[in-house]
Amino acid sequence: MRIGLAYNEKPDPAPDADSDSSSDAFAEWDDPSTIAAVAQALSRFGSVIRLKADQSLPQKLVRARPDLVFNMAEGLHGQSREALVPAICEYVNIPYTGSDPLTLALSLHKGRTKETLAYRGVPTAPFTCMETIADVARLPLPYPVFVKPVAEGSGKGVFGTNLCADTAALRERVAFLLGRYAEPVLVETYLPGPEFTVAILGNGPEAYCLPVIGFDFSSLPHGAPPVYGYEAKWVWDRPEAPLAIFQCPAQIPADLYREIERTALDAYHALGCRDWCRVDLRVDRFGVPNVLELNPLPGVIPDPAMNSCFPKAARAAGFAYDELIQEVVRLAWRRITGREPGARHAVPPARAAAVPA
Ligand SMILES: Nc1ncnc2c1ncn2[C@@H]1O[C@H](COP(=O)(O)OP(=O)(O)OP(=O)(O)O)[C@@H](O)[C@H]1O
Ligand SMILES: [Mg+2]
Incomplete structure (x- = not known):
C-alpha cells in the first residue's frame, strides 16, 4: 500500500x-x-x-x-x-x-457548528456572531459572555480576558478580535462548569469514545480564569514544565461521564464526522454538558509532555501513538473499501529480523 x-x-x-x-x-x-x-x-x-x-x-x-x-x-x-x-x-x-470537506468547513466555523447542533438538539450555549463593533450594543445575551474568533483553532485568539463581565470589556475584546482576525467574533453565554474533551474513533453506529479527559484549572497560574486558551496551551504549558491540567479518565460521577460521552457522540454524528474527531464540552449552570466545538482534524503531538489530548486519551485506552495513527488508517480503509488494509510487516517490525526471508 x-x-x-x-x-x-x-x-x-x-x-x-x-x-x-x-x-x-x-x-x-x-x-x-x-x-x-x-x-x-x-x-x-x-x-x-x-x-x-x-x-x-x-x-x-x-x-x-x-x-x-x-x-x-x-x-x-x-x-x-x-x-x-x-x-x-x-x-x-x-x-x-x-471527515469530508462539508464537515471540516462546518466544524471550523463555530457559529455554523452551533446552528447544526442546536437544530439536532445537542446542547450548546446560546450565542450571536458580531461583525462590527456596533453589534455590541445589540447583545441579546446576559453577562457574563465568552468571546472568540468564529473560525480559528488551537487556542488562537482565546485568552483569559475573553471572559467579559460587562459592555466595556466586551467592546474592547470584540474590537481586538475583529482587528486581529478579520472575521466575525462569536459571543456566547459563559459556561461556568467543568470542562472536558472527548476523543472519538470510528464510524456510524460503531463510533466510540476514548476515556474522557477532564481539566483541572487549579493548575493554572494564580488568578487566571478557568479557560484552556492560547496562554494555557502554548505559554504556561511547556514540555520542560508540563501543566498538570488533565485528568484521564476524568474522575466524575458515572451519570455525568455517560452524559458527556453521549453528547460528544451526538455532536459527532450531527456534524457527520468520520474516522476520528475530538469534541470539547463544558458544563452549563444547570449541570448540562454543552458542546463548545468539534475538532475533526485533531492535534496529535507525539511527545506525552506536550499534553496533546487525542494521543493522551488513546494512551489511557491502551493505544500506543503508532497504534492510534494506524487505527485511523484502518477505520478509513474499512469505511472506504469494506476491507482491512494490508500491512508491510506480517509481524511487528521488532521481530521481523528474526524471521527468515
Ligand atoms: N462559552 C464558553 N464558556 C466558558 N469557556 C469557554 C467558552 N468557550 C470557550 N471557552 C474556553 O476557551 C477554550 C477554547 O475554546 P475553543 O475550544 O472554542 O477554542 P479552540 O481554539 O478552537 O480550541 P482547540 O485548541 O481545541 O482547537 C475552551 O477550552 C474553554 O476553556
Ligand atoms: Mg477547543
Whole structure:
C-alpha cells in the first residue's frame, strides 16, 4: 500500500509564543517531529509519500496517486481552509482519512457548528456572531459572555480576558478580535462548569469514545480564569514544565461521564464526522454538558509532555501513538473499501529480523 501524508509544517524557526501573540498564524500547523512520527506510524502499511499541502499539492497528488491520503493538513487561507485538501482529494478521486470537506468547513466555523447542533438538539450555549463593533450594543445575551474568533483553532485568539463581565470589556475584546482576525467574533453565554474533551474513533453506529479527559484549572497560574486558551496551551504549558491540567479518565460521577460521552457522540454524528474527531464540552449552570466545538482534524503531538489530548486519551485506552495513527488508517480503509488494509510487516517490525526471508 502507498500512503500519502498531507500536512502543513510550522515554519522554521517557529515564531515565538507570547501571550498576546501576533505570531499565532501557524499555531494550527504541525511541528516536523509530529509529521515524522505520523510518517513512521504509517510506514507500517507500506511506503509513505510526503505531500506538503502547498500550492503544488494537486499536481503532486496526481503524480503520486497514493492508495490513501492520511490528512492532517490544516490549510492557511480562509474559513474553508481545513476542507481544501479533502476537496482536492475528491476532485482527483483519491481516498483520504477523516471527515469530508462539508464537515471540516462546518466544524471550523463555530457559529455554523452551533446552528447544526442546536437544530439536532445537542446542547450548546446560546450565542450571536458580531461583525462590527456596533453589534455590541445589540447583545441579546446576559453577562457574563465568552468571546472568540468564529473560525480559528488551537487556542488562537482565546485568552483569559475573553471572559467579559460587562459592555466595556466586551467592546474592547470584540474590537481586538475583529482587528486581529478579520472575521466575525462569536459571543456566547459563559459556561461556568467543568470542562472536558472527548476523543472519538470510528464510524456510524460503531463510533466510540476514548476515556474522557477532564481539566483541572487549579493548575493554572494564580488568578487566571478557568479557560484552556492560547496562554494555557502554548505559554504556561511547556514540555520542560508540563501543566498538570488533565485528568484521564476524568474522575466524575458515572451519570455525568455517560452524559458527556453521549453528547460528544451526538455532536459527532450531527456534524457527520468520520474516522476520528475530538469534541470539547463544558458544563452549563444547570449541570448540562454543552458542546463548545468539534475538532475533526485533531492535534496529535507525539511527545506525552506536550499534553496533546487525542494521543493522551488513546494512551489511557491502551493505544500506543503508532497504534492510534494506524487505527485511523484502518477505520478509513474499512469505511472506504469494506476491507482491512494490508500491512508491510506480517509481524511487528521488532521481530521481523528474526524471521527468515
Ligand atoms: N462559552 C464558553 N464558556 C466558558 N469557556 C469557554 C467558552 N468557550 C470557550 N471557552 C474556553 O476557551 C477554550 C477554547 O475554546 P475553543 O475550544 O472554542 O477554542 P479552540 O481554539 O478552537 O480550541 P482547540 O485548541 O481545541 O482547537 C475552551 O477550552 C474553554 O476553556
Ligand atoms: Mg477547543
